[in-house]
Amino acid sequence: MxxxxxxxxxxxxxxxxxxxxxxxxxxxxxxxxxxxxxxxxxxxxxxxxxxxxxxxxxxxxxxxxxxxxxxxxTVNNNVAPLKDSKKVFLFLGVNGSGKTTTLVKVANYSCQLGYSVLIAAADTFRAAAKEQLELWASQIGVDVLSNPDAKDPSSIVYDAIKSARARDLDFLMIDTAGRLHTSNNLMAELDKIYRTVSKNAQGYEVFPILIMDSTVGNNGIIQAREFHEVAPCKGIIMTKLDGTSRGGSLISITHELGIPVLFIGTGEDTQDLVEFNPRVFVEHLLPNT
Ligand SMILES: Nc1nc2c(ncn2[C@@H]2O[C@H](COP(=O)(O)OP(=O)(O)O)[C@@H](O)[C@H]2O)c(=O)[nH]1
Ligand SMILES: [Mg+2]
Known part of the structure; x- marks a missing residue:
């Protein structure tokens, strides 16, 4: 229960x-x-x-x-992340929240809608992060820009934006390393990534997305506040809603920070992504008996 x-x-x-x-x-x-x-x-x-x-x-x-x-x-209900303009999506969140998996899901969904996508592998911390991304990306037919010699994720991000613009692509999706919102060094690094994106993304809308694990509980609001302060988030994706957690923390996060929920993650496969619907979500929290 x-x-x-x-x-x-x-x-x-x-x-x-x-x-x-x-x-x-x-x-x-x-x-x-x-x-x-x-x-x-x-x-x-x-x-x-x-x-x-x-x-x-x-x-x-x-x-x-x-x-x-x-x-x-119901926040900025008209935000349609996959419509209207070219975008640089920055996938943010703590370790294991589902950033890489969700990025691939959103890339896959975008391709199905006919958008052109490039992925940037800017997680320079986790061993094999790049390989994991390349494997998945090849399955959905999307290119990955990476640089095994780069220690600074901002340099990868810079190259990726240049490449996306040169190829006139619709979306660039940047995978970042997981970081604890309490780690000053890593949050400073995120700040640098965000500034690099903002400075170089002419013609593209900068679109940070916070990826949150549904089991996060009441700590979710603190996490969201910290990330939002460094890179103002335009959307949230909550993952692992196929498990026992119902993700009640989303209610205070959207209400307090005014960030809309875009999608929910419902499994480990590339297809397990569902557009967020507030009413369906609430019916799941409080079903009619
Ligand atoms: N059940 C379930 N597992 C998920 C979901 N999203 C991600 N995961 C799993 O969570 C783990 C961490 O995911 P990953 O994308 O590597 O997280 P990252 O560290 O934030 O990049 C992996 O085992 C994923 O398969 C989801 O929506 N449902
Ligand atoms: Mg990852």
């Missing part, structure tokens, strides 16, 4: 709305990875709504919670 069923849904099994109900709801949301500040705002709005509309059945509140969640998750 998921955290959400065990906690949030259980609170609603009690039909009477009283002070204890609100306390339990508040606690259950925090346990289910909604940040404290977002939970407090939500509880206040719900209490006000219940009072104004003389609601005493918890079932009615259940549906209002869902509507609020859909609202919180």
């Amino acid at each position: 998921s955290l959400w069923n065990r906690n949030v849904t259980r609170v609603f099994q009690k039909s009477q709305i009283d002070d204890l109900f609100w306390d339990e709801l508040e606690e259950s949301l925090i346990v289910a990875d909604i940040s404290v500040s977002v939970t407090l705002i939500l509880i206040e709005q719900l209490r006000e709504y219940a009072q104004k509309n003389s609601i005493c059945e918890s079932g009615e509140i259940y549906n209002i919670v869902k509507e609020h969640f859909v609202d919180f998750l």
Whole structure:
């Protein structure tokens, strides 16, 4: 049974709305990875709504919670990452969050839509990162630009942008090394990568994407804030939603930072990428029983 069923849904099994109900709801949301500040705002709005509309059945509140969640998750709904302009996508996130896998998925999806893509292997830390990328890229028929002698990922990024522009390609997708948002050196390196991209990407929109593992929990908002500060993220992709985690942390991240969720990852294959739909996501969190 998921955290959400065990906690949030259980609170609603009690039909009477009283002070204890609100306390339990508040606690259950925090346990289910909604940040404290977002939970407090939500509880206040719900209490006000219940009072104004003389609601005493918890079932009615259940549906209002869902509507609020859909609202919180609907950010810049018109951002269509794979349309309109040429882009340099920068895939960011902590180690193992799924950056490389997701990059290949997005590249594959872009190719299927008819866009031309180049991949830059700018993870100079992980042994065999380049080989992993080249193997996958060859399977989907996309070129990879790499440089085994380069120690500085910014130099690879620079060469890749030059190449994408010379070939007039639609998208450049840059794979970066995983880094902890708390590591100053690596975040400084990311800052350099981001500035190199921004300075050289004339004619391309710079599009950092934060890749987050759905099991990240409440730490997700802290991670997102730190990455967003160094390289303002235009989108989030949450991975591993095929597992038991429901990714509740996305609600506070989108609400607090205003970054839209673009896709979700639903497996380890190149095809396992789904466009994000706030309503479907919320129905999964809080199903109608
Ligand atoms: N089940 C599942 N596994 C995933 C998903 N995305 C990535 N992974 C796995 O997570 C692990 C780390 O992925 P990788 O792309 O190398 O992460 P990186 O370090 O951020 O580049 C690999 O074993 C991937 O197969 C997903 O959506 N679902
Ligand atoms: Mg990687």
